[in-house]
Amino acid sequence: xxxxxxxxxxxxxxxxxxxxxMEFIVQHPVYSGMPDAYYEPGRxxxxxxxxxxxxxxxxxxxxxxxxxxxxxxxIGVSTASDQxxxxxxxxxxxxxLKPCKICGRQLQLRYAYPQERLLQRLRDLxxxxxxxxxxxxxxxSDLVLRLDRHCGSTVISxxxxxxxxxxxxxxxxxxxxxxxxxxxxxxxxxxxxxPRGVLSPxxxxxxxDRFDGFHCDNLCCRKHADKGRSKENLQTxxxxxxxxxxxxxxxxxxxxxxxxxxRTTLSSATCRNGHQGPCAADHIGPISLGFCHxxxxxxxxxxCNSAKSNRMYLSDVLLLKxxxxxxxxxxxxxxxxxxxxxxxRVGTDEHARRLSKLMRDNRHSLMAALKxxxxxxxxxxxxxxxxxxxxxxxxxxxxxxxTDHLTAYAKLVHxxxxxxxxxxxxxxxxxxxxxxxxxxxxxxxxxxxxxxPTTTHLKRxxxxxxxxxSGFSMQEALLAKANAAAKDAQGSxxxxxxxxxxxxxxxxxxxxxxxxxxxxxxxxxxxxxLWESDRYCREIAxxxx
Numbered sequence: 188x189x190x191x192x193x194x195x196x197x198x199x200x201x202x203x204x205x206x207x208x209m210e211f212i213v214q215h216p217v218y219s220g221m222p223d224a225y226y227e228p229g230r231x232x233x234x235x236x237x238x239x240x241x242x243x244x245x246x247x248x249x250x251x252x253x254x255x256x257x258x259x260x261x262i263g264v265s266t267a268s269d270q271x272x273x274x275x276x277x278x279x280x281x282x283x284l285k286p287c288k289i290c291g292r293q294l295q296l297r298y299a300y301p302q303e304r305l306l307q308r309l310r311d312l313x314x315x316x317x318x319x320x321x322x323x324x325x326x327x328s329d330l331v332l333r334l335d336r337h338c339g340s341t342v343i344s345x346x347x348x349x350x351x352x353x354x355x356x357x358x359x360x361x362x363x364x365x366x367x368x369x370x371x372x373x374x375x376x377x378x379x380x381x382p383r384g385v386l387s388p389x390x391x392x393x394x395x396d397r398f399d400g401f402h403c404d405n406l407c408c409r410k411h412a413d414k415g416r417s418k419e420n421l422q423t424x425x426x427x428x429x430x431x432x433x434x435x436x437x438x439x440x441x442x443x444x445x446x447x448x449x450r451t452t453l454s455s456a457t458c459r460n461g462h463q464g465p466c467a468a469d470h471i472g473p474i475s476l477g478f479c480h481x482x483x484x485x486x487x488x489x490x491c492n493s494a495k496s497n498r499m500y501l502s503d504v505l506l507l508k509x510x511x512x513x514x515x516x517x518x519x520x521x522x523x524x525x526x527x528x529x530x531x532r533v534g535t536d537e538h539a540r541r542l543s544k545l546m547r548d549n550r551h552s553l554m555a556a557l558k559x560x561x562x563x564x565x566x567x568x569x570x571x572x573x574x575x576x577x578x579x580x581x582x583x584x585x586x587x588x589x590t591d592h593l594t595a596y597a598k599l600v601h602x603x604x605x606x607x608x609x610x611x612x613x614x615x616x617x618x619x620x621x622x623x624x625x626x627x628x629x630x631x632x633x634x635x636x637x638x639x640p641t642t643t644h645l646k647r648x649x650x651x652x653x654x655x656x657s658g659f660s661m662q663e664a665l666l667a668k669a670n671a672a673a674k675d676a677q678g679s680x681x682x683x684x685x686x687x688x689x690x691x692x693x694x695x696x697x698x699x700x701x702x703x704x705x706x707x708x709x710x711x712x713x714x715x716x717l718w719e720s721d722r723y724c725r726e727i728a729x730x731x732x
Contacts, residue, residue, distance in 0.1 A: 193230065205403070209398070212399050217281055222254055223244055226243075232398075235248045236396055255394055258279060262278055270537075272395070276399070284389075287407055289408040290407055290408050292405060294406060296389055297381075298382065299328070300324060301386060302385055304385065305385045309330070314341035327373060327378070328378075332370065346369055353380065353382055353385075389406050431477075431550060432480055433623065434553070437516075438480075441582040449467065449594065450465075453589050457486070457589075458488040459487055460491050465488070466488050467488075470484065473499065475547075476499070478517055482584075483593070483594060484594045485506070498539075500539050501534070522546060523711070525710070544723045549707075549714055553707060553710075555637045557624060559645060564663060566621070566670060568652060569621070569624075575689075576689075580603055581604045583600045583602070614678055617666075648706065662687045662691055669683075
């Protein structure tokens with residue numbers, strides 16, 4: 188048996204239990220024929236990342252990907268099906284248990300562990316003592332049994348409200364009544380349904396990067412070991428969504444208003460996936476992927492909305508194409524190229540996720556380009572992209588309703604307004620857009636890359652700003668002063684810059700915008716050529732709370 192110190196780095200050897208598990212897996216007949224199992228006698232090659240560009244094992248990732256495809260065919264799983272490679276990894280795993288590389292704690296590979304939103308529902312049940320200990324690493328079946336022992340029938344009678352979405356989604360009839368029936372339902376139906384946003388697996392799928400198809404760090408240590416999942420970085424995911432919102436095209440005033448109306452007027456409608464509400468407004472095409480912030484939403488309950496996150500399903504792509512066919516603009520100018528080149532390739536949920544990953548890198552490339560403009564003191568041009576004049580109109584929706592789980596209305600009415608609130612909306616949009624743009628690249632460990640770091644088009648965009656700046660140097664100075672000011676002073680300074688900025692004609696930025704759009708079109712073409720790349724074809728672990 189190899190010593191655990193033989194594996195690991197940075198002074199942190201892998202846990203002995205994990206090394207013993209590695210040896211068990213490598214020798215198990217289920218994994219027979221896995222390419223490049225050892226990189227030297229007695230030393231297991233457990234990891235095969237896709238970014239190896241040289242060396243004897245630079246093609247190991249690709250060879251293992253073919254092994255997983257062959258294994259899928261062997262057990263009857265189609266590689267065109269949703270999440271095929273993770274389903275294969277879970278199906279063939281001999282024990283369905285895995286120790287953590289860091290602490291050695293053994294956890295189930297199933298979606299058995301309650302996320303915070305489910306724990307909170309259980310904490311709120313009548314009769315649960317305030318000092319009752321909830322452990323997110325206790326399987327949900329064990330936790331429910333323990334609650335029953337401490338609280339008795341009071342808890343059983345409330346379980347239908349805790350698992351209401353699961354009961355409906357799985358069409359559970361009759362509803363379990365006794366504790367044995369509840370445990371049977373949880374084990375045989377609820378946990379196997381993998382309700383994302385409610386339960387988490389003990390380890391996320393990561394084939395073919397890892398020999399057994401799972402991340403080395405279990406749920407117990409992942410947030411601490413993976414800097415990209417530190418509390419600070421996880422909190423910035425919300426910030427990321429917000430910054431993309433401001434640089435997306437679309438009638439943001441109408442979209443914001445409709446989102447509010449969904450919460451107050453349509454929240455009781457049924458979720459698109461058949462679950463009971465309350466429902467929230469879901470952008471069919473996520474704005475974090477470059478789609479428009481437009482007044483058109485589908486209704487999803489909280490767990491479904493959370494599970495979708497910033498990815499698309501086949502149904503989303505088909506719906507977006509339907510809207511385009513009626514003349515609607517669904518995607519922002521900076522993401523149109525990659526969308527147009529790839530949307531007709533999407534025929535499965537896996538393809539839709541692949542396109543989501545491509546568009547995620549496209550948006551990262553956009554932010555890099557905007558940062559170039561930002562650093563070149565192009566604030567006045569950037570302000571022109573924010574569509575501030577949308578705030579000059581109030582909006583109302585006539586005959587608002589939910590139709591086929593989508594927002595629908597007879598007419599969207601715009602009425603001119605010149606109010607203090609309109610000014611404050613513009614000021615807030617300017618302030619947050621610039622703040623978030625400058626903060627975007629402070630986040631570390633992004634799983635993204637800039638497809639075209641620099642092009643002649645981007646250089647031309649920056650150069651054209653320098654030539655045009657003499658025509659609006661005062662406006663540029665006002666915006667720069669406001670942007671650099673302390674938070675409590677920014678409001679009045681941005682407010683003072685509005686009139687002068689609005690006085691700059693759109694023609695002043697024609698050359699800059701044409702060059703930047705050409706840069707993003709080139710970026711889209713580059714990404715579209717990577718449709719079959721490992722980066723986009725392989726499965727990437729999904730985020731959990």
